[in-house]
Amino acid sequence: MKILLVEDEPKLASFIQKGFQNEGYELEVAFDGQMGLSLFRQNSYDLLVLDVNLPHINGFELCRLVRADNAHVPVLMLTALDSLEDKTLGFEAGADDYLVKPFKFQELLLRARALTKRNADASAVKRTLRMADLELNLESKTVTRAGQRIDLTAKEYSLLEHLLLNRGKIVSRVDITEKVWELDFDTNTNVIDVYISHLRRKLDKGHEPKLIHTVVGMGYVMREG
Amino acid sequence: MKILLVEDEPKLASFIQKGFQNEGYELEVAFDGQMGLSLFRQNSYDLLVLDVNLPHINGFELCRLVRADNAHVPVLMLTALDSLEDKTLGFEAGADDYLVKPFKFQELLLRARALTKRNADASAVKRTLRMADLELNLESKTVTRAGQRIDLTAKEYSLLEHLLLNRGKIVSRVDITEKVWELDFDTNTNVIDVYISHLRRKLDKGHEPKLIHTVVGMGYVMREG
DNA sequence: GCGCCGCATGAAAATACTACTGGTCGAGGA
C-alpha cells in the first residue's frame, strides 16, 4: 500500500510519514505541488494526501491535474480552514475526503483506510529499501537520493541492491563476487573496487551522510554514519 | 441517484430528506434499523446514510449487516459523538465516511457526493493513460500525441499499453516477452528491439520530451525525462 | 625514512548490448 503525501511543512510531513510507516504503509513525501505532480506521474500510488496550501501548485490545483491524468486514485485533502466554501472547492476539484487541521493521526489513518479499502486486494507488496534519504525500489529497479532520480547501470544497481539488502553488515569481496558477479573463483581483479567507486560518485558525492564505507581488510558496509 | 437514510429523529430526517430532494436526489427514510435493513434488502441504493443511535439495530450493527450482504454500497455514518473510539468502530463496521452532529447540510451533501462519485468513476471505464502530451485511451485503444492521432498496429499498441501501465518502472525484456508476446521461453530474437524502434519513430520522433528510454542491461522505461 | 599492502580512481581496452535497415513469411482482402 503506497501513499503519496504532498505537504510543505516538514514537521507535519515527518509526523505523518512515521505514523503511516509504523502501520506498514509505504509513504513518499513531496514538498511542493510541482514535485508532487511529477512523483505522481512517475509512480503509482494507492492514495494521495494533499495539503491545500502548497508552494507552486496548490492542493486544489494539484488534485484537478491528477484527476485529469487518472480518475481513480483516492485523494484526501488536508487544510487549516474549516469553511464550507473551502470544502466545496476541495470536493469540486475531485477530492474524496477532507480533513481539517489540527487532526489526530488516528483520524487520518481511519480515513485513509476507508479510502483505500476498496483497492486493498490489489495490494502488491512493493518493497522499497531505504537508508537516510536514499531509496531503492526493488520492483521498478529505480534509485533516488533526496528525491532525485539516480541512473545506475545493471551492475551498479545489482551491487547496490546487494549492499542494501545487507545494510549494516560488512560484506566481503568474496561474497560480492559470488552474489553480484556470480563467480565462485577468484578472478584476481579489482572490478569491485571500481564499481564501489562508481556508486560513491553517483550516490554519496555531494550528499550527507555518506552511506558507503570501507572496512579495510574485510570489505564494505552501508550505514548512515 | 438513490439514497437510503436511516434516522429515528423525525425532524432531522425530514430536514435531510428535503435537502437531498432539492438537489435532485431520490431519498427514502427508515426510522429504525430493522426497517432500514429490510428496505435495503428490497431495493438498491447508491448511498446509505445511517444514524448510529437507532432503535432495535444500531448503526454500527446495521452497517455490518449491510456489508455482509453487499460490500460495495457506500455508507456514511452520522453520530452525536465526536470520539475517536466511536469513529474507529464506525470504520471497522465498514463505513466509508463519518459525520459528527451537528453538521451543516452542505457538508453532508459534499460528502455524499464524494462517496457516490467514486462509484460512478469506478463504473465509468473512461480510463486514459497520459504522459506529457501523449494519451492512450484504454477503451478505444487509440493513441494521440500533441492532439495528433497516431496509428499503431496491434503489437505496437499492446507494447505501448504495457509500458504505460508500468510508467516509471524499468520493464525487462523477459517481462515484455511474457506480457505482450505471451511467451514464457526465450525466443532468441530481437522483436522487442524492433518494436521499440517502431514506437520511437511513431511517438517520439519530432517530439519533446522523449518518453521511451533504454536502460542498458535492464530493459526499457517510460518517463518524461 | 622506506617499502609494502590495501584501496581509490581515471582512462584505455575489451566486451556486451542495442538500434535500425532491409528483407522473408504468411494471413487476409480484393
Add this chain to the structure above:
DNA sequence: TCCTCGACCAGTAGTATTTTCATGCGGCGC
C-alpha cells in the same frame, strides 16, 4: 491469384557498459 500489410528475423553499425591497467595515496611495520 495477387497484393498488402503486419509480424518477425538477420546482419551490421553504433553505443554503453564492463573490465583491465596504471598510478597515486595513506597507513603500518621495520
